[in-house]
Amino acid sequence: MISNLDKKKFNKVWQRILSSDRILLVSHINPDVDAISSLGVLIEVLKTYNKKYIAFAEKKGDDYHYLPNFEDVISDKDELLGRVGDEFNGGIKAKEDFLKYFDLVIIVDCGSIERTFISENIHIAANLMLETFIVEIDHHLPVKTYANIEIKTQLSSATELLYYFLKENKLEINRNMANCILAGILTDTGNFLYSSVNEKTLEISSEMMSLGAQFPKLLNSTWRNKNFLEMKIWGTALNNLKINKKYNIAFSVLSYEDLNLFRNISQDLSSDIFGDIVAFMSSLSEANVVLLLREEEPGKIKGSLRVGSSDKDIDVACLASYFGGGGHKKAAGFMVEGKIVKENNRFKIQ
Ligand SMILES: [Mn+2]
Incomplete structure (x- = not known):
């Protein structure tokens, strides 16, 4: 459930949208x-309210074309700057402060x-005390x-x-x-598997279906969409699975070479594959925590942490923050520099 304070904030956000x-x-x-x-x-x-807007998410893959308004999301920073120039006549003088062309950023x-890719601009906007109003809506810690x-x-x-934002402001939810x-x-929620699901989540999902959301069709696009190569990567990850009995941490690694083997055949990996693998690992009943490390780009190791199915009160976001990452109590991630090396069936990070 959301608090009364959040409800008030949602009303304020809506007023901001209307006046921007x-x-x-x-x-x-x-x-x-x-x-x-x-x-x-x-x-x-x-x-619906005829507002001028630009939507941006850096490095958008092609996987989500089935989602409404997918084409409307710009995924390249230069394209974003170009669009800002086109839309708001006159072009941009300083790339650094392009945010000033907007009344509102959500x-x-x-x-x-840091994950917005315009964090620098937001810091600059704050320093310059631009009139751009910034709203953040998020479900992470x-x-x-x-x-x-x-x-x-x-x-x-x-x-x-x-x-809740829509409901609180009595906005109609279309299909x-x-x-x-x-x-x-x-x-x-990994198709309603995680403990973040409560009766309200299910109620909302059911309400969305009655408003026209296509549950089987979405499942086909989001889950039943694995290709052969992805299955093979799942296989390598499960093959490399180990468990540290002292801490009951199960972990697996995918080295750059492991992944490159598949990359040579096809670039076509769905971006959620590693999240799906670590989610599956978390169903291992012996593990308190699971960790998947992979070197997608040479020298950069990404780690995903999940609380295991024993569901002990462990905060993996805290663990991730130790490595400069973050996330939720039960699901978190980080990135460190290094190389994964396999030696005599053991893995090392160099
Ligand atoms: Mn999310």
């Missing part, structure tokens, strides 16, 4: 379904501002405040939080919005 003419919507780099769907919901609202589903209004409530997905909201919930 140039709105920038932003989500995180390498957006997942929840990120694109959250942008999709907001785009739908802004279209950032959704970003655990930390709060990290640092930088927004004028910050709504950070731990719910299943950012789209679930946006559902596109319903599909977006259900898609975000489905993917951020």
Whole structure:
């Protein structure tokens, strides 16, 4: 449930939207379904109210074309700057302060501002005390405040939080919005498997279906969409699975060479594959915590942490923050520099 304070903030955000003419919507780099769907919901609202907007999420893959308003999301920073120049006549003088062309920036589903890819601009905007108003709507644990209004409530997905935004402001939920909201919930809960699901999540999902969200169709696009290579990567990850009995941490690694083997055949990996693998690992009943490390780019190791199915009171976000990452109590991630090396059936990080 959301608090009365959040409800008040949602009303304020809506007033801001109504009084703004140039709105920038932003989500995180390498957006997942929840990120694109959250942008999709907001785009739908802004279209209905004839607002001028630009939506941006750096490095958007092609996987999510089935989501409403997917084409409307710009995923390249130069394109973003170009669009800002075109839309707001006269072009941009300093790239650094392009945010001043907007009255309002709404950032959704970003655990930390660094993941927006315009964090620098936001810091500059704050320093220059531009009149651009910044709103943050997110369902991750709060990290640092930088927004004028910050709504950070731990719910299943950012789209679930946006559902409350719509309800609180008595905005009509159309079929596109319903599909977006259900898609975000489905993917951020591993199809209702995680403990972030409560009766309200299910109620909202059911309401979205009655408003036209296509549950089987979304499942086909989000889950029953694995290709052969992805299955083989699942196989390698499970093959490399180990358990540290002292701490009951199960972990697996995918070295750059492991992944490159597949990359040579095809580039076509769905961006959620590693999240899906670590989610599956977390069903291992002996493990308190599971960790998947992979070197997607040479020299950069990404780690995903999940609380295991024993569901002990462990905060993996705390563990991730030790490595400069963040996330939720039960699901978190980080990135460190290094190389994964396999030696005599053991893995080392160099
Ligand atoms: Mn999310």
